[in-house]
Amino acid sequence: MRKIAAMEDFFSDEHRRQIEETAKKVGFTVDFYPRDTLTPGRETEYEVFYGFPPMDLLKKAENLKWYCCSFAGVDRFLSDDIYPHPDVMLTNSSGAYGITISEHIIMVTLMLLRGMPEFTESVRHRRWHDPIPMRSICGSTITVLGAGDIGTHFARRAKAMGAKLIRGVRRTAKAGDPCYDEMYTFDRLDEILPKTEILVMALPSTPDTVGILSRERIALLPKEAIVVNVGRGTAIDQEALIEALNNERIAGAALDVMVPEPLPEDHPLWDAKNLLITPHISGNMSLGITRDLDVAMFCEDLENYAAGRPLKRLVNRKIGY
Amino acid sequence: MRKIAAMEDFFSDEHRRQIEETAKKVGFTVDFYPRDTLTPGRETEYEVFYGFPPMDLLKKAENLKWYCCSFAGVDRFLSDDIYPHPDVMLTNSSGAYGITISEHIIMVTLMLLRGMPEFTESVRHRRWHDPIPMRSICGSTITVLGAGDIGTHFARRAKAMGAKLIRGVRRTAKAGDPCYDEMYTFDRLDEILPKTEILVMALPSTPDTVGILSRERIALLPKEAIVVNVGRGTAIDQEALIEALNNERIAGAALDVMVPEPLPEDHPLWDAKNLLITPHISGNMSLGITRDLDVAMFCEDLENYAAGRPLKRLVNRKIGY
Numbered sequence: 001m002r003k004i005a006a007m008e009d010f011f012s013d014e015h016r017r018q019i020e021e022t023a024k025k026v027g028f029t030v031d032f033y034p035r036d037t038l039t040p041g042r043e044t045e046y047e048v049f050y051g052f053p054p055m056d057l058l059k060k061a062e063n064l065k066w067y068c069c070s071f072a073g074v075d076r077f078l079s080d081d082i083y084p085h086p087d088v089m090l091t092n093s094s095g096a097y098g099i100t101i102s103e104h105i106i107m108v109t110l111m112l113l114r115g116m117p118e119f120t121e122s123v124r125h126r127r128w129h130d131p132i133p134m135r136s137i138c139g140s141t142i143t144v145l146g147a148g149d150i151g152t153h154f155a156r157r158a159k160a161m162g163a164k165l166i167r168g169v170r171r172t173a174k175a176g177d178p179c180y181d182e183m184y185t186f187d188r189l190d191e192i193l194p195k196t197e198i199l200v201m202a203l204p205s206t207p208d209t210v211g212i213l214s215r216e217r218i219a220l221l222p223k224e225a226i227v228v229n230v231g232r233g234t235a236i237d238q239e240a241l242i243e244a245l246n247n248e249r250i251a252g253a254a255l256d257v258m259v260p261e262p263l264p265e266d267h268p269l270w271d272a273k274n275l276l277i278t279p280h281i282s283g284n285m286s287l288g289i290t291r292d293l294d295v296a297m298f299c300e301d302l303e304n305y306a307a308g309r310p311l312k313r314l315v316n317r318k319i320g321y
Numbered sequence: 322m323r324k325i326a327a328m329e330d331f332f333s334d335e336h337r338r339q340i341e342e343t344a345k346k347v348g349f350t351v352d353f354y355p356r357d358t359l360t361p362g363r364e365t366e367y368e369v370f371y372g373f374p375p376m377d378l379l380k381k382a383e384n385l386k387w388y389c390c391s392f393a394g395v396d397r398f399l400s401d402d403i404y405p406h407p408d409v410m411l412t413n414s415s416g417a418y419g420i421t422i423s424e425h426i427i428m429v430t431l432m433l434l435r436g437m438p439e440f441t442e443s444v445r446h447r448r449w450h451d452p453i454p455m456r457s458i459c460g461s462t463i464t465v466l467g468a469g470d471i472g473t474h475f476a477r478r479a480k481a482m483g484a485k486l487i488r489g490v491r492r493t494a495k496a497g498d499p500c501y502d503e504m505y506t507f508d509r510l511d512e513i514l515p516k517t518e519i520l521v522m523a524l525p526s527t528p529d530t531v532g533i534l535s536r537e538r539i540a541l542l543p544k545e546a547i548v549v550n551v552g553r554g555t556a557i558d559q560e561a562l563i564e565a566l567n568n569e570r571i572a573g574a575a576l577d578v579m580v581p582e583p584l585p586e587d588h589p590l591w592d593a594k595n596l597l598i599t600p601h602i603s604g605n606m607s608l609g610i611t612r613d614l615d616v617a618m619f620c621e622d623l624e625n626y627a628a629g630r631p632l633k634r635l636v637n638r639k640i641g642y
Contacts, residue, residue: 099457099459099483100455102436103431103435103457103458103482104431104435106427106482107427107428107432107435107437110424110425110427110428111428111432113424114424114425114428114602116428116599119599119600121600122600123591123598123599123600126584126586126591127586128582128583128584128600129600129602130600131602131605132602134421134422134602134605135609136420136609136610137424138419138420138424138610139609139610156480156481157481157482158480160477160478160482161427161478161481162420174361186576188382199423228405252405261449262554263447263449265447267446270444270447277444278440278444279440279443279444279449279450279451280434281440281450281452281453281455283457284452288456288457288460289457290458299550304469
């Protein structure tokens with residue numbers, strides 16, 4: 001019998017049932033393990049991994065053909081060296097996080113535009129606070145750097161909230177979702193940064209994206225710009241960002257991802273002005289919809305896999321997503 | 322010459338120009354004063370007030386025919402006693418606040434659903450925080466109590482973000498905006514509260530709405546419910562709300578309005594569990610769009626007034642909006 005190891009903590013009984021039924025239909029059985037767990041010695045029994053396997057046993061799983069990662073950012077799983085052989089196919093769960101991460105982006109964007117950090121501090125001291133200047137998503141000019149599933153979910157919501165102009169920026173010149181007013185490729189980023197009020201970064205970590213928001217590019221942003229990053233911390237020159245915030249060269253930033261994570265207690269990011277830090281929780285799996293989508297997407301690709309069809313979320317390990 | 326006194330602090334040069342041009346076109350001149358200011362003795366010169374007049378001079382403005390209030394909540398301006406004669410027409414600026422207040426509602430709703438108060442507290446101590454359970458506007462069941470301009474702006478955005486079911490509740494049985502899945506009148510509120518995950522209150526203060534979210538009705542809400550109030554603090558039995566929050570009978574609340582304002586330092590609201598307080602800033606005039614709309618609506622009604630047409634935002638002082 002062909003076998004699947006599913007290694008995740010978030011599965012409900014309904015999720016297990018759904019995975020088992022799909023597996024049965026296409027001739028597989030499933031063993032469930034907690035996240036990052038597998039009985040040593042049994043790794044060679046499996047043709048398919050789903051979830052998050054222990055890295056040492058991933059390397060030894062010599063019969064593995066397909067690893068379906070339960071999250072979207074697979075930068076840790078790109079190198080051939082971590083697999084028993086280079087032909088193992090990697091898929092990710094890109095598509096499961098659009099809802100939760102776009103809600104995070106909307107929330108932190110509004111918090112920055114509406115002065116919430118200042119109000120929160122005042123409320124903490126039981127002090128009433130006078131109104132302070134506020135801005136709106138309505139009428140704003142937005143650049144979405146990384147116009148994939150997450151960026152596009154945000155762009156659709158921002159459009160519905162009345163954004164004036166939304167520009168998408170991606171690696172390749174493909175037509176964008178209709179919610180984008182204009183689409184650009186990475187090489188034209190310098191043209192649009194000076195016209196950006198809200199810069200949303202939702203990029204995977206790849207050779208193309210590491211350091212993409214460089215010191216020089218931060219300098220191109222207008223004084224009223226805010227920067228929101230939900231992709232990977234490596235995309236930003238953090239030192240330059242901290243300087244820009246502390247000198248009020250830009251209006252604010254919200255980082256859900258940074259380098260390193262967790263952030264050490266003495267890191268200068270904690271003290272940067274108008275910076276909203278969240279501990280990499282924008283896409284966390286505690287949201288039911290995300291879990292449901294994650295499982296549904298695995299089941300969909302399991303049927304593709306069994307039928308010999310292309311996997312829908314196959315990662316090109318050379319380009320990184 | 323017929324005269325207008327415009328008493329507000331937020332006017333830009335462009336706003337003044339716009340008001341003056343409209344006035345000129347319909348045979349009026351305009352005197353500009355700061356908010357809550359008017360030269361004593363000159364109050365009798367004016368046929369129209371726009372903005373926020375000193376209450377004592379409002380009473381003495383014996384030639385006043387129309388007062389256009391620059392905000393939406395006119396509970397302070399309902400009584401005949403404050404006017405020189407009962408025929409003074411009152412209009413409000415309902416319609417100028419939908420954008421800014423709906424963005425506030427989206428923001429605080431997401432903050433409550435996504436555990437932001439807990440993350441904020443952790444970040445303040447420079448501590449990385451593990452993921453905590455989160456919920457989403459997507460798939461949620463929402464009741465909008467007060468389905469006017471503000472409530473409807475919110476409902477449209479919530480719909481675009483994937484809310485499953487949005488119920489509007491209003492005083493009279495009128496057809497609602499298409500963003501509402503169902504419309505109810507106040508007398509059927511008890512039916513829908515038990516099925517409400519997100520209760521948004523955007524009500525004017527009127528005899529119908531004072532205390533509408535009573536102790537008995539708070540008890541009807543399910544454990545996972547959150548309550549967001551942006552209308553008037555009088556709509557809620559605050560003592561019962563504090564108890565429900567502290568006993569975790571409901572999941573959270575966000576109050577931008579409360580009784581009294583400003584909230585005294587020793588008030589128990591400051592300490593209520595899972596309560597997000599903001600100091601009545603959801604609709605503040607610092608947002609450019611709100612100011613622009615406020616002025617545009619006054620100019621529109623000034624043309625109506627001069628032509629003898631009905632005023633578009635005339636308040637029925639008996640029902641309170």
